[in-house]
Amino acid sequence: MTLQLAISPCPNDTFMFDAMLNGRIDCGELSFETAYHDIEVLNARAIEGLPHVSKISAAILPLIADRYRTLDCGAALGRGNGPLLVRRRGDTSPIRRIAVPGLHTTACRLVRRLFPEIADIEPRLFSEIAEAVERGEYDAGVLIHEGRFVYGRRNLELVADLGLLWEQRTRLPLPLGLIVIRRDVPQQVADLVENTLRRSIGYAFAHPAESRTYIKTHAQELEDDVIDRHIALFVNDFSLSLGEEGRRAIDALNG
Numbered sequence: 293m294t295l296q297l298a299i300s301p302c303p304n305d306t307f308m309f310d311a312m313l314n315g316r317i318d319c320g321e322l323s324f325e326t327a328y329h330d331i332e333v334l335n336a337r338a339i340e341g342l343p344h345v346s347k348i349s350a351a352i353l354p355l356i357a358d359r360y361r362t363l364d365c366g367a368a369l370g371r372g373n374g375p376l377l378v379r380r381r382g383d384t385s386p387i388r389r390i391a392v393p394g395l396h397t398t399a400c401r402l403v404r405r406l407f408p409e410i411a412d413i414e415p416r417l418f419s420e421i422a423e424a425v426e427r428g429e430y431d432a433g434v435l436i437h438e439g440r441f442v443y444g445r446r447n448l449e450l451v452a453d454l455g456l457l458w459e460q461r462t463r464l465p466l467p468l469g470l471i472v473i474r475r476d477v478p479q480q481v482a483d484l485v486e487n488t489l490r491r492s493i494g495y496a497f498a499h500p501a502e503s504r505t506y507i508k509t510h511a512q513e514l515e516d517d518v519i520d521r522h523i524a525l526f527v528n529d530f531s532l533s534l535g536e537e538g539r540r541a542i543d544a545l546n547g
Contacts (some may be wrong), residue, residue: 298343301510304526312492332394350467351401355385366471374455375399393418403447438513524542
């Protein structure tokens with residue numbers, strides 16, 4: 293069976309999916325037509341119900357729950373991994389207008405919940421936000437993916453770690469992204485996809501160097517130390533299984 297798979301080009305996704313997409317493990321009768329999209333494009337396509345299997349922002353789960361179910365593995369969920377709100381270094385003016393990496397993203401959900409006084413929120417491609425804030429197009433911006441590791445190279449400073457604020461408020465890990473599968477995919481096939489992805493993640497943990505060329509083919513930042521930090525932050529035990537705590541965190545985000 294061939295399934296349409298949509299994931300992000302970021303190192304955490306390519307690290308987890310490498311083994312199953314590049315022939316390092318046996319996928320049985322499964323094969324995949326893979327597309328790589330920015331997270332907000334992934335969200336939009338999932339809202340339309342297009343791909344069989346997709347990465348999504350955890351914040352859109354209620355919008356698609358009638359068409360998709362969540363896999364127990366493949367999540368970007370944990371502690372110390374939240375989006376960062378940054379502004380130009382030394383700027384003390386009020387923050388009124390900010391850029392977020394999509395209105396359906398978990399990052400945007402966190403801004404609305406933690407900073408309800410900020411009303412002017414504009415979507416922008418995640419890889420453009422740091423530069424746009426530095427140029428003065430926005431009072432501040434929310435950085436995700438590799439951008440959160442390298443903003444210090446620019447004339448930017450941290451306003452707030454949104455993940456830390458979330459953890460302080462909820463005492464739960466932060467659910468950023470999930471892998472979902474369409475409900476019209478037979479349960480037996482869905483189970484096979486989940487088990488295959490879990491084996492792919494396990495293989496990646498056991499053989500981390502083998503996925504590096506594939507990761508760099510798609511990554512925004514190519515430095516090995518940035519890639520290593522990215523993977524270490526976003527791929528963890530919750531990626532192997534959400535568990536009870538992970539599911540409580542998802543419910544808290546969307547409650």
